Amino acid sequence: MRLIAAMSGGVDSAVAAARAVEEGHEVIGVHLALSSNPQKYRSGARGCCTIEDSHDARRAADVIGIPFYIWDMADEFHENVVENFMSEYKSGRTPNPCLRCNEKVKFAAVLDRAKNMGFDGVVTGHYARTVDTSEGKTLHRAIDPLKDQSYVLAVLNREQINGAIFPLGDTEKVDIRIEAERRGLAVAQKPDSHDICFVPSGDNAGWLRDRMGSEEGPIVDQDGNQLGTHKGAYTYTIGQRKGLGLTVPTADGSPRFVLKIEPVSNTVVVGPREDLAVTSMRGEKTIICGPDIAPGGHRGFVQVRAHGAPLPASYSYSDGYLNAQLDEPLLGLATGQAMVIYDGDRVVASATICETA
Amino acid sequence: MSIYLDHAATTPMNPAAIEALTSALAIIGNPSSLHADGRAVRKYVEDARELLAASIGAAPSEVIFTGSGTEANNIAIKGIYWQRNSLQSRPVIITSAIEHQAVLEPAHWLVEHEGAQHIALPVNSDGVINLDALRLLVEDHGNSIALISVMHSNNETGVIQPISDVVAIAGDIPVHCDAVQSWSKCEFSFKDLGLFAASLSGHKVGGPIGVGVLVLQRGVDIPALIHGGGQEREIRSGTVNAPSIVALSAAIKKSNYSSHDVAALRHSFERGVHNVLPDAIINGSGADRLPGISSVTIPGALNETLLLLLDSKSISCSTGAACTAGVHRPSHVLEAMGIDEGAVMSTLRFSFGATSTQADVDAAIAALPDVVTRARSAR
Numbered sequence: 001m002r003l004i005a006a007m008s009g010g011v012d013s014a015v016a017a018a019r020a021v022e023e024g025h026e027v028i029g030v031h032l033a034l035s036s037n038p039q040k041y042r043s044g045a046r047g048c049c050t051i052e053d054s055h056d057a058r059r060a061a062d063v064i065g066i067p068f069y070i071w072d073m074a075d076e077f078h079e080n081v082v083e084n085f086m087s088e089y090k091s092g093r094t095p096n097p098c099l100r101c102n103e104k105v106k107f108a109a110v111l112d113r114a115k116n117m118g119f120d121g122v123v124t125g126h127y128a129r130t131v132d133t134s135e136g137k138t139l140h141r142a143i144d145p146l147k148d149q150s151y152v153l154a155v156l157n158r159e160q161i162n163g164a165i166f167p168l169g170d171t172e173k174v175d176i177r178i179e180a181e182r183r184g185l186a187v188a189q190k191p192d193s194h195d196i197c198f199v200p201s202g203d204n205a206g207w208l209r210d211r212m213g214s215e216e217g218p219i220v221d222q223d224g225n226q227l228g229t230h231k232g233a234y235t236y237t238i239g240q241r242k243g244l245g246l247t248v249p250t251a252d253g254s255p256r257f258v259l260k261i262e263p264v265s266n267t268v269v270v271g272p273r274e275d276l277a278v279t280s281m282r283g284e285k286t287i288i289c290g291p292d293i294a295p296g297g298h299r300g301f302v303q304v305r306a307h308g309a310p311l312p313a314s315y316s317y318s319d320g321y322l323n324a325q326l327d328e329p330l331l332g333l334a335t336g337q338a339m340v341i342y343d344g345d346r347v348v349a350s351a352t353i354c355e356t357a
Numbered sequence: 358m359s360i361y362l363d364h365a366a367t368t369p370m371n372p373a374a375i376e377a378l379t380s381a382l383a384i385i386g387n388p389s390s391l392h393a394d395g396r397a398v399r400k401y402v403e404d405a406r407e408l409l410a411a412s413i414g415a416a417p418s419e420v421i422f423t424g425s426g427t428e429a430n431n432i433a434i435k436g437i438y439w440q441r442n443s444l445q446s447r448p449v450i451i452t453s454a455i456e457h458q459a460v461l462e463p464a465h466w467l468v469e470h471e472g473a474q475h476i477a478l479p480v481n482s483d484g485v486i487n488l489d490a491l492r493l494l495v496e497d498h499g500n501s502i503a504l505i506s507v508m509h510s511n512n513e514t515g516v517i518q519p520i521s522d523v524v525a526i527a528g529d530i531p532v533h534c535d536a537v538q539s540w541s542k543c544e545f546s547f548k549d550l551g552l553f554a555a556s557l558s559g560h561k562v563g564g565p566i567g568v569g570v571l572v573l574q575r576g577v578d579i580p581a582l583i584h585g586g587g588q589e590r591e592i593r594s595g596t597v598n599a600p601s602i603v604a605l606s607a608a609i610k611k612s613n614y615s616s617h618d619v620a621a622l623r624h625s626f627e628r629g630v631h632n633v634l635p636d637a638i639i640n641g642s643g644a645d646r647l648p649g650i651s652s653v654t655i656p657g658a659l660n661e662t663l664l665l666l667l668d669s670k671s672i673s674c675s676t677g678a679a680c681t682a683g684v685h686r687p688s689h690v691l692e693a694m695g696i697d698e699g700a701v702m703s704t705l706r707f708s709f710g711a712t713s714t715q716a717d718v719d720a721a722i723a724a725l726p727d728v729v730t731r732a733r734s735a736r
Contacts, residue, residue, distance in 0.1 A: 028669070033684040069665050072684040116735035117662060 001120040002026045003165060006106060007061060007068070009053030011180045011187045012125030012168060014060035018183050019167035020123045021064055027123065029061035029068040032110065034077040034101075035198065056187050063184055071113075073105055080104035082198055089208055089234035092261040093336025096152070096306065097196055099350075103155035103287075111163045121163040128153050129169030130161060131346075137161050138290040141345040144172040151306050154340040154350035157287055205235035205243075217266035219244060222259070222275070230268045233261050239276055239332020246270070257332065277329040283322040283339045283351025293317040293349060301342040302326065304333055304353070315341050315348075322351035360672045360720045364710030365512055365538060365650050370608070371563030371711070377607035378565055381600035388597045389588060398599045405606035412609050413536075413557070413572065414546035421571040421589045422602055426537040426558030427459035428582075429571035432592060433533045433554045434463040434506060436579030438473060441503040441531070449502045451494055453478045453486045453518065454693035455511050459556075460535050461689075464506075477693075478507070483644040484516040484694045491526050504531045504553070509539035513677035513690045513706055514641035515650030517543065524551045537561055541612055542619075542647050547572050563612065563711060564605035568598055614711040620648035622709045622718055627651055629722035634729060640691065640704065649709040652677060652691075654700045658732035661685045663705055666728040672721055677706030 005017035007029045020027045031054045054070060061068035081100045088095035111122050127142035128150045139161050142148040156164060168176060180188035195202040214232035221227055228246040230236060236244075240258040250256060250272070257276055260269040281302070295318065301310035302324045312327040324339060333356050341348040361369075370378075386398035403417070410417040423429045434450070441447045450464045454477035467473035476494060479487045486507060495502065505527050510517045517539070524532050531553035539545050541562045547555055552572070559568035573579070573592070585594030630637050630653055640652035655663060660676045667674055678688035691701040707721065 028665070067665070067668055069661065070684055071661070074684070113662075113735050116731070117666060118731050 007057040009056035016125040094334035238334035365708035373611035374608035378604035414548040429556035509536040515647035563608035568601035
C-alpha cells in the first residue's frame with residue numbers, strides 16, 4: 001500500500017513508520033505543523049509542536065529512508081481543537097482536545113488529503129489495534145494497558161478506522177524504545193509527551209485565564225449560600241477539590257467538591273463527595289466505531305477518561321444518543337467528557353456526555 | 358536518478374571546482390601566516406580574488422570573502438546602515454518588496470532593534486520594481502535614506518531588475534545589490550552599474566557551499582558584524598576559507614554554464630507546460646528574466662501537494678518561497694506582484710542549470726498531467 005505516516009517527532013510514530021516500511025509499504029512521512037507560530041502554544045520539547053520536534057521527525061524519516069514533508073494544519077487545528085477547547089470550557093463542559101484532534105485533524109483532514117493524493121491510508125504511532133472482519137476493520141485496545149490509546153481514537157468512524165494503520169498496538173512501550181535504539185533512531189529515549197500539546201505548562205486553568213480573561217463569580221453550596229469567590233468558572237472541573245479557596249468550613253469539617261458549573265450565571269456549585277456520584281450518563285454526537293449496535297440493551301464497559309478504568313455497564317443506542325447505566329456509581333463526571341463503550345477489548349462507540357444522573 | 362529542477366536552490370559543483378577543492382584541501386597553511394606555507398596559500402587566495410574581481414568588473418580589493426551570500430547581505434545592510442547613521446541620522450532603508458529574506462530580515466532587525474524605518478518598493482504585475490515610486494521616495498526622504506537595496510534578479514521568478522536606473526535615481530545614496538541569482542548567468546558588472554555594494558554566493562555558480570562574496574567599493578569602511586583577527590579589510594574576521602575560495606574561482610574560470618542552452622531548455626519546458634496545462638500561468642513572463650528560472654502557477658492545485666507528488670516521481674522542484682519551520686508560507690514575491698493568495702499557493706519554481714538536459718524537461722512535462730490531476734482532487 002501507499003501510506004502517509006504521521007510523524008510527531010516522538011519515538012512511537014518513528015517506530016510505527018519504520019515498521020510500515022519494513023512490511024513492504026511505500027511510506028511517506030508527514031509532520032503536522034499544528035501551530036502557525038510554533039512558540040505560540042508551547043515552549044519546551046515535550047509535545048509535537050516545536051521546531052525541534054519537526055527536526056526530530058525529519059531526522060527519523062531520513063534514518064528510515066523515506067521522504068518527509070511538513071503539512072500545515074495550523075488553521076484546522078486552531079479552529080477544530082483549540083477554539084473548541086475554549087468554547088467547551090466556556091459552556092461549563094470539560095473537553096478532551098486529543099479526541100477532537102484525532103477526529104477532525106489526524107484522521108479527517110490528513111486522511112482525506114492522503115486519499116485524494118492517491119494514498120491508501122494513514123500510519124500513526126498510537127497504541128491501539130485493528131482487526132479485519134468481514135464488515136471491515138474494528139478498533140481494539142492495545143496489548144499494553146498502560147499505553148492503550150483506543151479511548152482517544154474512539155471518535156473514528158468506520159471509514160476512518162479502515163484507513164488507519166496502528167503498527168504498535170501489539171507491542172509494549174519498553175520494547176518500542178529498544179526497537180528504536182536498534183533501528184538507530186535518535187528519539188529512542190525522548191520523553192513521552194504529556195498533558196495537552198498546546199498547554200505546555202499543564203496548567204489548563206492558567207492557559208484559559210490568559211486567553212479568556214477571568215470574571216469573578218460566586219462559589220455556592222447546593223442551597224445557594226455563597227461560600228467564596230472563583231476566578232473564572234471555566235477554570236474549574238467537576239470533582240475538583242483543591243484550589244477552591246473556601247473560607248466557610250463544613251459543619252463536620254469534610255471537604256467540598258465542585259459539583260456543577262453554571263456558565264450563564266458564572267457560578268460554581270460545591271457540595272459533599274457523595275453528591276458527585278453518577279450512575280447513568282447520556283451521550284450525544286455518537287460515533288459508531290464498528291458494526292451497528294442492535295436495538296435494546298447490551299452489556300459492556302464504559303470508559304470516561306483517557307486512562308480511566310473500564311466500568312461495567314449496560315448500554316443502549318437510540319435516536320443518536322448513547323445511554324449507559326453503571327453497575328457501580330462513579331464520582332465526578334463532567335459533561336463534555338467522552339464516553340467510550342467497549343465490548344471486551346473492542347471499541348463499540350463513543351459519544352460526548354451531555355447529561356449525567 | 359532524480360530529475361533535478363531546483364538549480365536556483367543550489368546547483369551541482371562544477372567538476373573543475375571539485376578538483377580544485379580537493380587539491381587545495383591537501384595544502385597546509387593559513388593565508389594570514391607570514392611563513393612560506395602561509396604565503397603559498399595566500400597566493401592562491403589572491404589569485405582567486407583577482408580572477409573573481411575581474412569576472413564582475415571590480416577591483417580585487419573590493420572583493421571580501423564571507424561564509425555565504427546571506428552573510429554578505431547582512432554585512433552590507435547592517436554595516437552600511439551603521440556607517441551612514443554614524444554622523445547624522447539616516448534611518449530610512451529602502452528595499453524592493455521582493456528581496457530575499459537575507460536582505461529583508463536584516464532590515465527588519467534594524468527596524469526592531471535600532472529604530473530604522475524600512476520602506477518596501479512596490480513591483481508591477483511582472484515583478485519589476487516601480488522606478489517612479491523610487492524617484493518619489495528619494496525626493497521625499499533624500500537625506501534621511503541610509504541605503505537602497507535592490508536585487509539584480511529575483512530568486513523566485515528570475516525577473517531582472519533595472520539596477521542602473523536605481524543607481525541613477527539614488528544619486529549619492531549607497532546602492533546595494535543582491536546579485537546571488539544573477540552572477541555568471543547574465544550580464545553583471547559591479548563597476549558599470551556603479552554599485553556601492555553587492556552580494557554573491559559560491560554554490561549558485563558551481564562553487565562549494567560555505568563561501569560568499571561581499572563586493573564593497575574601495576575606500577569604504579563599514580562596521581563589522583564579526584570581530585576578530587581583522588581579515589578581509591577588517592570587515593569579516595575569521596580564517597580565510599582558502600580551499601573553497603580556490604574552488605569558487607575554478608568554477609567561474611571554467612564555467613560550464615551556457616545562458617543560451619539553459620534559456621532554450623526553459624523555453625522548451627514552458628512550451629511543454631502550456632501544452633499539457635493550458636490554464637497554467639508563467640509568472641513574470643512579460644519581463645526580462647534569468648535564463649534558468651520558471652515560476653509556474655497551476656490553478657486549483659496546492660504547491661506543497663504538487664511538490665510531494667513530483668518528488669514521489671523523483672522530480673525535484675521548489676515552491677521558491679521560504680519555509681518557516683518547514684511550513685510553506687505564501688510567497689511575498691508573488692503577493693507583491695498582485696497575485697491572489699490562492700494562485701500564490703499554487704505556484705512552483707522550476708529552475709535549470711548547467712547540468713540540465715532536454716530529457717529532464719521531457720520527464721517533468723510527462724509527469725505533470727497526472728500529478729496535477731491528483732493534486733487538484735486533494736485540495
